[in-house]
Amino acid sequence: MDQAPTFTSQQFGETYLPPELRDPFNKFLEAKKFPTNRAVVRDISEMGGRLRRRKYKFGPDIEFSASPDAIRNGTVTIEDVPPGDASEGVAASWTKITVRRPVVEQL
Incomplete structure (x- = not known):
């Protein structure tokens, strides 16, 4: 779908999650200390x-x-x-x- 080389967790949530799941998703990432404000490299090479x-x-x-x-x-x-x-x-x-x-x- 999206071909951008990177994405943030906020972009992911807004694009793929229904509104009622976005806050729980963000809280889960914060609890796991996932870097929510930093871009993540999109690498689907192993999913080909x-x-x-x-x-x-x-x-x-x-x-x-x-x-x-x-x-x-x-x-x-x-x-x-x-x-x-x-x-x-x-x-x-x-x-x-x-x-x-x-x-x-x-x-």
Whole structure:
């Protein structure tokens, strides 16, 4: 998302946390003596492999993964279906996954 080489804890909180979690986050950092007013270097080099795939789990026995690009460009869409749209005998809450490509291999 953000490509800046550094960030502060305040920038992180304002960008990624909902307002009700920002104060508890700042208090936690102060308690741990984290330098809140100093910029931190953004280094995601060790996370490269994890960033290449997005993995989704649906209960204990279903997993799905896709590249962030496939999700971003609409090749794969993942939608939560509202409970009112569920038919009888189907879970009240479910997810619809659309893949705009044919199956080429089954592992």
